[in-house]
Amino acid sequence: MNRLHSIVALFPLLFLCAVLVGTAQNQFTIDATKLPETPPRGRGPFAGSATPGHSANLPIRVDLLFPTGTLRSDGTTLVDFLITNVGNEPIMLPSSVNQNFSRTLRTIVLTLWLTSDAIKDQYFRDTKSGHLVKIESVGTSAQLYGRSDDPQSFRELAPNESMRVRASSRVQLNSGLHSFTGHAELLQVLNGTSELIGTAEAEVVTETLSTPDPPAR
Numbered sequence: 666m667n668r669l670h671s672i673v674a675l676f677p678l679l680f681l682c683a684v685l686v687g688t689a690q691n692q693f694t695i696d697a698t699k700l701p702e703t704p705p706r707g708r709g710p711f712a713g714s715a716t717p718g719h720s721a722n723l724p725i726r727v728d729l730l731f732p733t734g735t736l737r738s739d740g741t742t743l744v745d746f747l748i749t750n751v752g753n754e755p756i757m758l759p760s761s762v763n764q765n766f767s768r769t770l771r772t773i774v775l776t777l778w779l780t781s782d783a784i785k786d787q788y789f790r791d792t793k794s795g796h797l798v799k800i801e802s803v804g805t806s807a808q809l810y811g812r813s814d815d816p817q818s819f820r821e822l823a824p825n826e827s828m829r830v831r832a833s834s835r836v837q838l839n840s841g842l843h844s845f846t847g848h849a850e851l852l853q854v855l856n857g858t859s860e861l862i863g864t865a866e867a868e869v870v871t872e873t874l875s876t877p878d879p880p881a882r
Contacts, residue, residue: 693820694829697762697807698743702835716866722851723863724752725822729779729847731872732831740785740837742874744806746777746830746847750822758828758851759811761818766810768857773811773819776850777830778803783843783874784836807832842873 719725730745750756759775766772784804807830811819820828847867853860 694831695760695762695809697809697830697832700762700807700832701764703805703808717868719751719865720863723849723865724756725749725758725849725865726751727777727847727849727865727867729845729867729870731845731874734872734874736838736840736874736876738877741834742838744779744832744834744847746807746832746849747827748822748830748849749827750824753824755821755823757811757819757821759809759818760820760828761810761812761815763810763818764808766812767814768854770855771813772854773862774852774854774859775809775811776805776852777807777809777832778805778848779834779836779845780848781838781843781845783838783841783845785839804836806835838874840874840876842871844869844871846870 719727726749728747728749730747732743732745734742736742748758759773780803809830822828846869849865851862851864853862
């Protein structure tokens with residue numbers, strides 16, 4: 666009888682392990698850390714909402730994660746955008762870091778970025794007045810591309826399946842405890858014009874960013 670009780674008690678643990686293994690297998694990572702930086706987006710704001718959620722045509726949840734929480738020498742840090750399909754049907758998302766695409770072919774672009782009180786202000790000096798003027802622009806962290814002539818440039822996400830995009834924050838950040846919000850925008854680009862497909866906003870998270878320890882002498 667004790668042996669039977671032990672076997673029964675083991676079932677929940679085995680089930681939990683199976684779920685964890687399945688979750689790990691259903692997640693993959695795209696390395697976008699070496700993507701060339703694109704020009705900041707004007708004064709913005711980006712299309713989207715200030716509250717967590719997603720638009721009807723982009724049923725995803727975005728979670729913003731910090732793998733290390735350590736600022737690099739240039740003031741940036743590594744960030745992960747965890748994208749999960751929260752819809753009832755599979756969705757196709759861009760997954761290529763190759764920025765070379767023909768403007769005459771339909772291209773889907775997924776742009777990821779963050780907003781935070783930790784972002785350092787940037788200024789330029791006005792040549793006429795000599796005064797410093799704050800630059801009102803939005804820096805992005807990653808862009809992924811899906812080209813109509815290349816099915817391999819897309820990734821299908823089944824319901825509840827996730828993909829992780831590892832990127833640089835690109836924007837310079839201040840150390841200390843700060844709040845952060847992740848954002849996603851999906852565009853269709855054709856013949857030099859773009860059409861918004863959908864947007865998604867993450868829950869606000871707090872993270873303590875630290876500067877690396879100086880090397881020991």
